[in-house]
Amino acid sequence: xxxxxxxxxxxxxxxxxxxxxxxxxxxxxxxxxxxxxxxxxxxxxxxxxx
Numbered sequence: 550x551x552x553x554x555x556x557x558x559x560x561x562x563x564x565x566x567x568x569x570x571x572x573x574x575x576x577x578x579x580x581x582x583x584x585x586x587x588x589x590x591x592x593x594x595x596x597x598x599x
Contacts, residue, residue: 555564
C-alpha cells in the first residue's frame with residue numbers, strides 16, 4: 550500500500566486511511582457528501598463550492 554501524501558496542505562489538516570465504519574466527523578464537505586452517498590448506494594450530484 551502506498552504512503553499517503555497531502556497534495557494540498559493549505560486546504561487539509563490531515564490525510565489518513567480509516568475504516569468506512571469509523572469515518573471522522575470533520576471531513577471536507579464535498580468529499581464527505583460524495584463518500585456518504587456512495588456508501589449508501591445513493592448516487593447524487595453536489596454543487597457545493599461551484
